[in-house]
Amino acid sequence: MEVVLSGLLLGTLVGKITNIALVALGLGLVIFFHELGHFAVAKWCDVKVERFSIGFGPIIYSFKYGETEYALSIIPFGGYVKMLGQDDVDPSQLTSEEIALDPRSYSAKPVYQRMGIISAGVIMNIITGMLFFALAFRMGVASMPSVVGAAIPGMPAWQAGIQPGDVIEKIDGEKASSYMDIIRSSAFSDGDITMEGTHLNGETFEVTITPDRTGTRPQIGLIPANSLKIPTYQDPGASVTSKGSAAAKAEPSFLQGDTFRTIDGKPIANYAELQRAFASKSNQTVKAGVNRKGTPATEIVEITVGNNPFHSLGLWMDIGQIESIQDGSPAARAGLKVGDKITHIDGKDVGKALNPLRLPNYFSDKAGETVAMVVKRQQDAANPTEVNLNVVPLDNPAWLEHPIYANTPLSVGSLGIAFHVIPTVLKVEEGSPAAKAGIKPDERIKKIKIMLPENQTSADWNGMPEVSYEFDDKNVNWANAFWEIQARPGWPVELTVSNKRQLREVKMTPWVNPNQEPGEQWSLPIRGIKMEMLRETQQAQDMGQALGMGVAYTTNSAKDIYLTLKSLVTGRVSPLELSGPVKIASVAYEVAHQGYSELLLFLGFLSVNLAVLNFLPIPVLDGGHMVFLCWEGITRKRPNEQVLAAATYVGMIFVLGLMLFVLYLDIFL
Missing domain, CATH: 2.30.42.10 (PDZ domain)
Incomplete structure (x- = not known):
């Protein structure tokens, strides 16, 4: 017994270490490819690259190969390529006539070459993001379908009559292919949204909903649906029932990976039907028929589970x-x-x-x-x-x-x-x-x-x-x-x-x-069983189709990021919705546990996110440099050194302030 238990604990520990390593590698790759874009085009334009660093701040480890120092720095929130004649910490190099005389300096190169160098990181992130997405879709991506799990009482969707089990098929005339389309449509809406779909009983509906704008972002109050499957956890000893609930006392016990098939012998087709079956028999003991993980679908195990009486204060x-x-x-x-x-x-x-x-x-x-x-x-x-x-x-x-x-x-x-x-x-x-x-x-x-x-x-x-x-x-x-x-x-x-x-x-x-008599007890509509989210797999049949899906997903992701930024500026979405590096790493760890395709999808989105944010017209970011280059290209004059320095320091303060703000959100909220 001790040997088996030790093996399970070791397997869990190895799995966690593997997830952490995958997350570190993935996040490092996103940063690496961005900086590699700058580095490769700079070398192609014969610019001297003094340092290629993953991370900021004090250097942990470095080595020199040729004329370039390759470094790993202590703050893992990005990276940089330091070129002769281009240094964000010392913007005067961009206007230095002495440095510009060196033919291998960045500032000595024509504007179009400098534009190529600056935009290469963003372009590389778009390309790698698209490749991450394509690989994910080739492996198969599990996404939440546009099925309603519940409507929050009092919220707009509930008021419009949307019910558990409803399938949202169109939003404002456009096909809804996943639950994210529902979130996206309400979060970025300028006014009412129209939803078409099918109720659980087969009736079609069309409703117009005005999103609620009193929270940190516009929303209509829907919750995604669960599946009929009990989750399988990384820890094989993890409980699948709530402590003290009727399900925790069921005979035989519910196990990880069980899938509901019947309640009192009646077939159950989806989670909404399971909810209604439990709720309509809330004060009764029922027999839940489940299919066990690894057994034929026709093999049903019946589990007797009692009612969950309400606990009250009187x-x-x-x-x-x-x-x-x-x-x-x-x-x-x-x-x-x-x-x-x-x-x-x-x-x-x-x-x-x-x-x-x-x-x-x-x-x-x-x-x-x-x-x-x-x-x-x-x-x-x-x-x-x-x-x-x-x-x-x-x-x-x-x-x-x-x-x-x-x-x-x-x-x-x-x-x-x-x-x-x-x-x-x-x-x-x-x-x-x-x-x-x-x-x-x-x-x-x-x-x-x-x-x-x-x-x-x-x-x-x-x-x-x-x-x-x-x-x-x-x-x-x-x-x-x-x-x-x-x-x-x-x-x-x-x-x-x-x-x-x-x-x-x-x-x-x-x-x-x-x-109260046992059969007349006031009982909860639930039994205390943990359920897996409802997901469906989108998988490309070949790499060509995968690349097409990757391009479409990249386009939609970039559009979503720009709409989010627009909503932040207009006040439609609160800054409290932002996430920082701690939250990103935490989400990445959870995603890594779900599988390689989900991690690739997350890294693809992160890569596109990095591309879009880096190209914002903020000094010290690539977009800020591009603004100055456009000025130089139009006026045929380099920006004034004082203006350049002031803008750079303002941009640096803004970026550092934003970083501290999102760190605060990650840690304290």
């Missing part, structure tokens, strides 16, 4: 106004409006006779029936009126759309509404943790902290951290905090409670209400 909170209503939903047809506050359902007081958190279940159980509602509608600031409505809910499972993001409203999928649950206590369940802690109706929760169990660490829970939320007039995300409790079963919580006179802190551990 608090019934107040319901907020309706934040959003889906287009064409039962709520819209019944005449509900944004801003309405639901006060009664079937004659029952919401908050005292009906728990707002259980309204998704209440309406789901009433599918197809007529439900009477009373809402308080704000006709004017002083005189709200009561409006009586009737609504017929759809057959949509409860809690299918989870409030997983901060301040996400709780959705009632069978009605098509979303509302916040306000942390003002209206009722405390008898015998509950909240009752034992002394919490009373009309008190308000100002803060919740969900803490690790005693003598346990985050590592015991697969890295899951402690979380806390503060509540005020703008942040009323009790439903989100409640969902976080479900993700951490058994974790104690600390509440900061206000009774208008004083604040106090109370601690308690959420319970599963023992007064």
Whole structure:
């Protein structure tokens, strides 16, 4: 046993070291090819190259071959080729008459040759980026298809009626070939976007969506779909279920690489169907049929997995106004409006006779029936009126759309509404943790902290951290905090409670209400199984097709980078979306674990990124040098030395400042 365990640990360690080496080699190649472009054309134009360096700053290692010193420097964020008559640190060399007399100096060469030398790095990066892409597509690239995993409640896509399992086929009349097309269209949109596709039931749709622009970038609130496969991790001992969940207690156990085929004998075709199957039987024990990795597709292993009961504190909170209503939903047809506050359902007081958190279940159980509602509608600031409505809910499972993001409203999928649950206590369940802690109706929760169990660490829970939320007039995300409790079963919580006179802190551990019958338990729509992202492979049949795909991908990547820069300048995208070298290296490491083709694709994008950014008209970058060369070519005069020096130092300060900024984002945000 010790020998097997040691072998597994050694294999994991070797795999991590290999990934790190691949990332270092790949990032080094991107920089090397850029500088090689400058170097090769400089040599071709008979310019003396004094140093070829990968990295900046103090030199770690160097050797001299011929007239050129080849160096590896300590700061691995780029590189440089130092030519006679061209030095970014000393811009005066470009205007030095003495240096210009040397026929092998950079400044002595004609403008067209200097333009060739300066642009060679960028051209080399475009070529190598295209080759990286071509090799990746020849091997086969796994990309996320344009299939919807979920729509975030209250966001534009959710309001437009897009559902889990929907396939987005066209965006603004253009074919959507991957999920990145969805992200790209919303992030770079100047106005509304039109999406066409097919619902899970086969019906086609066309919707116009206005992206939300309140965040760091425009978005419509969609999440990519998962597959039916449980991931295979680098660590063979890694858990595929959430600790404390029903799936963790399943018999037999779920294993890495399992693929879902049936639920209670009924075939499952996609993840959306799996979601609905689990959610519609949330309080039942089910038999999940999976195909084991390495076995014939027809061989099914049945796994018995129980329900996941909600853990609660015994608090019934107040319901907020309706934040959003889906287009064409039962709520819209019944005449509900944004801003309405639901006060009664079937004659029952919401908050005292009906728990707002259980309204998704209440309406789901009433599918197809007529439900009477009373809402308080704000006709004017002083005189709200009561409006009586009737609504017929759809057959949509409860809690299918989870409030997983901060301040996400709780959705009632069978009605098509979303509302916040306000942390003002209206009722405390008898015998509950909240009752034992002394919490009373009309008190308000100002803060919740969900803490690790005693003598346990985050590592015991697969890295899951402690979380806390503060509540005020703008942040009323009790439903989100409640969902976080479900993700951490058994974790104690600390509440900061206000009774208008004083604040106090109370601690308690959420319970599963023992007064419910097992078959009537209020249960989560999920079982706690980790799933792999849905991906499809794009593979070229031959190298010619691969080169064509590489050229197209290079063009699209360059276009995306320019659109991103434009959006940054116009303020449509926040600078907080930027990534620095630490994040790039981290992403590269994760990509390397996914396979060679994914790493090549990432390096191709990085190479094109380096080409585009280097050609921006900023002094010290290649684009800045090109601006000065264009000036010289037009005016037939070299730039003024003082102007050149001032521009160079301003450019250097800008680039260094940007580098420090993105490092700060990488490390602290």
